[in-house]
Amino acid sequence: MNKIQAIKGTNDILPGLVEMWQNVEEVVRKTMILYGYSEIRTPIFEETGLFARSIGEDTDIVGKEMYTFNDMGNRSITLRPEGTAAVVRAFIEHSLDQKGLPQKLWYMGPMFRQERPQKGRQRQFHQFGVEAIGSPSPMLDAEVMILFDAVCDKLGLDNRSISINSLGGTASRKAYREALVSFLDTVENQLCENCRRRKSTNPLRILDCKVPGCRDAIHHSEDLPHTIDYLTEEDRNNFETLLKFLDSGNVTYYCDYSLVRGLDYYTGTVFEMQYTDLGAQNAIMGGGRYDRLLYALGGPDLPAVGFACGIERLILALQNTKFMENTVKQKQVYIIHTDGNLHSRALQYLQRIRSIGVAADMDFLGKSMKAQMKAASRYGASFAMIVEPDDETVSVKDMEKSEQKTMPFNAFLSLLEKTNRDLNL
RNA sequence: GUGGAUGUAGCUCAGUUGGUUAGAGCGCUAGGUUGUGGCCCUGGAGGCCGUGGGUUCGAGUCCCAUCAUCCACCCCA
Numbered sequence: 160m161n162k163i164q165a166i167k168g169t170n171d172i173l174p175g176l177v178e179m180w181q182n183v184e185e186v187v188r189k190t191m192i193l194y195g196y197s198e199i200r201t202p203i204f205e206e207t208g209l210f211a212r213s214i215g216e217d218t219d220i221v222g223k224e225m226y227t228f229n230d231m232g233n234r235s236i237t238l239r240p241e242g243t244a245a246v247v248r249a250f251i252e253h254s255l256d257q258k259g260l261p262q263k264l265w266y267m268g269p270m271f272r273q274e275r276p277q278k279g280r281q282r283q284f285h286q287f288g289v290e291a292i293g294s295p296s297p298m299l300d301a302e303v304m305i306l307f308d309a310v311c312d313k314l315g316l317d318n319r320s321i322s323i324n325s326l327g328g329t330a331s332r333k334a335y336r337e338a339l340v341s342f343l344d345t346v347e348n349q350l351c352e353n354c355r356r357r358k359s360t361n362p363l364r365i366l367d368c369k370v371p372g373c374r375d376a377i378h379h380s381e382d383l384p385h386t387i388d389y390l391t392e393e394d395r396n397n398f399e400t401l402l403k404f405l406d407s408g409n410v411t412y413y414c415d416y417s418l419v420r421g422l423d424y425y426t427g428t429v430f431e432m433q434y435t436d437l438g439a440q441n442a443i444m445g446g447g448r449y450d451r452l453l454y455a456l457g458g459p460d461l462p463a464v465g466f467a468c469g470i471e472r473l474i475l476a477l478q479n480t481k482f483m484e485n486t487v488k489q490k491q492v493y494i495i496h497t498d499g500n501l502h503s504r505a506l507q508y509l510q511r512i513r514s515i516g517v518a519a520d521m522d523f524l525g526k527s528m529k530a531q532m533k534a535a536s537r538y539g540a541s542f543a544m545i546v547e548p549d550d551e552t553v554s555v556k557d558m559e560k561s562e563q564k565t566m567p568f569n570a571f572l573s574l575l576e577k578t579n580r581d582l583n584l
Numbered sequence: 585g586u587g588g589a590u591g592u593a594g595c596u597c598a599g600u601u602g603g604u605u606a607g608a609g610c611g612c613u614a615g616g617u618u619g620u621g622g623c624c625c626u627g628g629a630g631g632c633c634g635u636g637g638g639u640u641c642g643a644g645u646c647c648c649a650u651c652a653u654c655c656a657c658c659c660c661a
Contacts, residue, residue: 162634164652219659223585241661270661275585277655286661353658364659421660431661442661469661497619528619536621543621558621 168274168282179474186313187267187287194306196265196289201245203269207235213244213452215423217360224272238271242467243424243449244456246290251458260293260461267470279440279472288446288467292453295462297397300428300448301404303464307432307444308410314473315480316434320411321444323430324418325398326363327390328450332426335389336362342384349376366417378417385416394427401428424449428464434476443476444468492575493535494521496546497528505546508553508568512544517575544571 165171172180191198207227214221226238239245246264249255255262267287274280289306291299304321311319326332343350343358343365350358351370358365368374377383390398405412412430420429429447437443446466454460492512496505505521512519520538522531535543536558545554547565555571556563 167652224659272660274659275657276653277657280660284661288661439656440660445661467661472661495620527614529617529621530614532621534621540621545620554620556620561621563620 166282168276168280170281176474179477180470183314183470183474183477184267184287187265187310190306190310190313191265191289194263194302194309196263196291196306199246199249199264199266200268201239201242201249201266203271204236204238205245205248207237209244209248209456210237210240213247213424213456214241218421218423220272220422224274226271226273240272241270241422242266242268242286242288243290243452243465246465247292247452247456247458247463250290250292251453251456256293256459256461261299262292263289264292265289277440278438279469279475281471285470286467287470288465290463290465292463293461295397295450297401297428298404300401300464301408301410303446303466304405304410304412304430305408307466307468308408310468314477316473316476317480319432319434320413321430321432322415322418323402323405323412323428324386324415325390325394325428326386326419326426326447327394328426331386331390331394335384335386338384338389339363339365342380342382343377345382346376346380349373363419364421366419387414387416398428420445420447424452424455426450430466434472437472437475440472442469443472491538491540492517492519492542492544493531493538493540494519494544494546495528495531495535496521497531498546498548499525501546501548508544508546511568511572512575515572515576515579517579542571 188198207225210225211221216222220240225240228236230236246266250262250264265288267285269283269285271283273282276282289303291303304323308321327335340358340362343354343362347355347358349372350365351368351373353370354365354368354373357368365373365377368377387395387398402412402414418429418431420431425447427448427450429445431445432443433441434443435441444466446464448462448464450462453463494505494509494512496502509519509521520540522534526534532543540558543556543558545556547553551567551569552565553568553571554563554565555574
């Protein structure tokens with residue numbers, strides 16, 4: 160019981176899986192550049208008040224899931240539970256609006272929430288996301304969704320579809336909330352205990368309650384008000400325009416008028432992507448508009464839209480796809496040297512091969528020829544290069560063809576250089 | 585915070601109604617092969633059976649507690 164192990168809800172990403180992460184990160188980076196988004200890196204921890212004010216005091220995240228502690232100056236510090244708040248804070252702090260609008264930013268990194276771990280949920284998890292700040296146009300809503308769609312495309316994630324809804328601005332939202340509560344009054348006796356409580360605290364969340372009885376009572380009722388009917392003319396036009404843009408961008412989506420999102424700062428468009436076979440935590444990506452957040456945090460009154468994607472969940476979903484088999488095969492050389500007198504020559508060769516950009520490795524344990532050959536095979540080397548006692552001579556074995564030739568080292572080196580060039584073409 | 589399941593070798597797991605020295609496959613390692621990987625064969629290393637207590641002549645096995653992991657609720661990425 161004295162064994163030290165990783166903190167509950169955290170895990171190590173070991174060789175074998177880490178390549179998968181690198182592939183995903185690479186695709187994300189390239190796509191962001193393609194879409195004109197700039198990376199922003201903010202601290203892992205922030206003043207606690209930032210999250211309380213942006214995410215909402217009454218949300219579960221702020222209420223019970225944050226890693227909060229006092230530092231030596233007795234300031235309350237919190238490990239970031241999500242990315243948007245910090246990006247907005249940085250945006251305001253550095254007056255990024257002065258660099259021209261809209262500002263299109265993206266981020267990637269670890270987030271922390273103190274929840275009970277389960278499939279697709281860790282206490283330290285990773286997200287990438289975008290925040291596009293400074294335009295109310297549904298074109299921008301469409302762009303961030305199209306961007307995410309492009310990432311999924313490149314990763315080969317199939318069977319995907321984005322759910323979308325509009326909560327409307329404050330006016331629409333208020334009207335809808337009132338209509339919803341009076342509807343809920345009529346079905347109150349059919350609601351689960353949780354939902355009765357939520358009716359006064361956060362009635363919108365009742366719409367995605369998973370208790371079957373609740374679902375029946377709500378979603379099978381003719382009288383359930385739809386958010387869409389309570390949108391102001393402007394909100395409704397924006398939403399319909401957005402759907403048109405998505406159509407022309409070939410994004411697969413469906414309107415889910417019961418979709419609401421948990422964070423307080425969302426206004427207008429909300430969307431998320433769920434993926435089957437991920438267990439209970441099946442939302443890979445979630446986002447929406449947050450037109451009031453900048454102002455609420457003391458910044459300029461600018462509208463914004465963004466999303467966040469859970470990388471662990473994305474990778475879980477990718478586990479069944481071809482992307483997983485896409486292991487990067489580079490040509491590699493394994494140097495074999497059994498004679499102690501040849502060690503310095505072996506080391507020299509190793510460095511010369513590496514210096515022309517070819518991955519190479521060798522034995523460091525003084526193993527037998529057979530064992531080194533085996534190591535070369537396991538390493539995935541295209542060539543095993545045996546250092547011969549004669550000056551400057553090596554035997555090169557093509558591991559795949561199992562053919563072997565003896566030649567001067569320089570000849571082998573130029574062979575590597577040539578194939579290197581050919582592959583780069 | 586609440587429920588359920590599971591903890592035996594690096595990994596995946598056997599282990600009978602409680603009975604000698606706890607096993608297999610894979611992996612690792614050495615050899616069979618006087619320098620040569622994969623296939624085959626032979627050997628070796630590697631275990632406080634999660635931890636602590638209890639019952640018993642005797643516990644991997646039964647009981648209690650505890651810790652950890654997984655899954656689900658809640659909520660979210």
